[in-house]
Amino acid sequence: MLDRYFQLKAHGTTVRTELLAGLTTFLTMAYIVVVNPVILGAAGVPVAAVAVATCLASGFGSILMDYCRTTRWRSLPAWA
Numbered sequence: 001m002l003d004r005y006f007q008l009k010a011h012g013t014t015v016r017t018e019l020l021a022g023l024t025t026f027l028t029m030a031y032i033v034v035v036n037p038v039i040l041g042a043a044g045v046p047v048a049a050v051a052v053a054t055c056l057a058s059g060f061g062s063i064l065m066d067y068c069r070t071t072r073w074r075s076l077p078a079w080a
Contacts, residue, residue, distance in 0.1 A: 037050040
C-alpha cells in the first residue's frame, strides 16, 4: 500500500529505508532544537528566543521542503 502510494520502487527505495531516514531526520532535528539554544545561550543570546527561532525555522523549512517533493532529499533547516 505505501509502496504504491509513494511510488517507492520507482524512486529506488523501500519502506524500511524511508522509515530509517525519517527517524534519523527527526532525531537530528530534535537534537538541534535542544543544543542550539544551549550553545547560543552560553554566548549571551536569550535561550527562549533562540529556542523559538530554531523551532520556527525548522518548521518553516520542513514545510517548504514538503512543497519540493520532486526532490529525493530532505534538508535540516535548523543547521542552515
